[in-house]
Structures are given as C-alpha cells and as structure tokens.
Amino acid sequence: MLTGRKAFTGKSQASLIGAIMNAEPAAPSTLFPMRPKALDHVVQTCLAKDPDERWSTAGDVGRELSWIRESHEERASVEVTSPRRSRERILWAGALLVVGLTAGLALFKASSPQLPEPVTRLVIDLPPEHRLVDSFHPIAFAPDGASLVYAATAAGAADSQLFLHRLDRFEAEAIPDTVGARDPFFSPDGQWVGFLAGSAL
Structure with missing residues (x-):
C-alpha cells in the first residue's frame, strides 16, 4: 500500500x-x-x-x-x-535600508554648504527734482527686494516726503501723508512702511 x-x-x-x-x-x-x-x-x-x-x-x-x-x-x-x-526578514531589511537612505540624504543635505544668495546690483536714477534727505537711513529696501522707499525733498518743497520706487517701473510715486518723513523702514512682511517725522515714529 x-x-x-x-x-x-x-x-x-x-x-x-x-x-x-x-x-x-x-x-x-x-x-x-x-x-x-x-x-x-x-x-x-x-x-x-x-x-x-x-x-x-x-x-x-x-x-x-x-x-x-x-x-x-x-x-x-x-x-x-x-x-x-x-x-x-527581507521586508524588514528593505524598510531599514529605505530609512537609512532617507536619513543619510537628510544628513547630506544638512551638511552640504548652502550657496550664498546672489548679489544684486542696480542703479536707480532719482528724478532731477528729488534730493535725498541728509539722514541716517534715507533709503529702505522691501524684504522681497522688489521695491524701495526713499526720503527726498522735491524741488520747491519745504519738507521731505517718502517716495515708493518699484523696481519693475521707471518712475517713483509719492506716498501720501508722509510730509516731513525721514529714515523709512519696512515691516517684516513688507506690507507697511514706517518712518520718523520730527521726534515721532
């Protein structure tokens, strides 16, 4: 059988x-x-x-x-x-390999030197009738680098005023209600412009 x-x-x-x-x-x-x-x-x-x-x-x-x-x-x-x-065992080994590679890549990126931001150079011609105010900081750049504000005295004006110059445009525009302003600065988010006027901020 x-x-x-x-x-x-x-x-x-x-x-x-x-x-x-x-x-x-x-x-x-x-x-x-x-x-x-x-x-x-x-x-x-x-x-x-x-x-x-x-x-x-x-x-x-x-x-x-x-x-x-x-x-x-x-x-x-x-x-x-x-x-x-x-x-x-093969699955565990594969999972450990993936974790190891991910950790290694993260460490490599963290240890690799960061390239410095490129330096931007530009020339801005102020209108002939504008004269920069003689102060500690007459110019302020926006945090995003797309615009700047400067304090200048226009021809025939008794007091200074702030002007906004967007770098993608040719002409600056006067900022209203800034007569007598000097030492402009941007808020960290770039939405507001502060300045000194006399002894006030």
Whole structure:
C-alpha cells in the first residue's frame, strides 16, 4: 500500500515463498524519495524474518505510524514557515535600508554648504527734482527686494516726503501723508512702511 507494488514477487508459488523467506523488500524511500525514511524502519520491522524482531501488536505499529506522522507534520510546518520568515526578514531589511537612505540624504543635505544668495546690483536714477534727505537711513529696501522707499525733498518743497520706487517701473510715486518723513523702514512682511517725522515714529 505504501509503494503501490508488491513487497515480494515470484514467477511461481515456490519462487514467491523463497523470496518471502530469503529476500529483503525494497525500502519505500528508495522507490519514492518523498516518503519519510522512518517508514522504512516500520516496513522492515513488520517484514522481519525473525518473529522476535517484529512488532508485537497492531497497536505498536499504529503508535509508530502516529509518531512518524506528527514528526513529519512538524517538519513540514517548519519548512512552510521558513520562507515566510525569510520574506519578513527581507521586508524588514528593505524598510531599514529605505530609512537609512532617507536619513543619510537628510544628513547630506544638512551638511552640504548652502550657496550664498546672489548679489544684486542696480542703479536707480532719482528724478532731477528729488534730493535725498541728509539722514541716517534715507533709503529702505522691501524684504522681497522688489521695491524701495526713499526720503527726498522735491524741488520747491519745504519738507521731505517718502517716495515708493518699484523696481519693475521707471518712475517713483509719492506716498501720501508722509510730509516731513525721514529714515523709512519696512515691516517684516513688507506690507507697511514706517518712518520718523520730527521726534515721532
């Protein structure tokens, strides 16, 4: 039943009896390599020539077969779970590699020297009728660098005034309500212009 073949063969009754008495049957594992080798021991014990070497009862054979089945199932479960564990290890290794590369890239960017902002040079021609106020800071640049404010006295005017010059335009425009202003400055967000007028801010 294990191999699908007869344990002993003979061309006649006499040769068959001779094979049973003298020949050893082929081990199941030699015919079917996938069979557990422990079954070879069970078959050899059942077919032993000496009656004292055989199993005493069918219960003994059953217990031996149960033990073989359990040990074979345990081995099979280890073989089945082994690839899963190796797959998990590969996934963990991949995840650690990604984390390591990300951290390395972040450290590389943090340690690489930052290029300085390019220096912008420009020449602004004030209108001929404007004369810069003689003060500590007559000019202020906006935080975004797109415009500037200067304090100047226009021709014929008694007091100074602030003028806004956007760098994308040719002409400056007077800022209303800034008569007598000097030392202009921008708010940090660039939305407002402050100045000194007399002793007031």
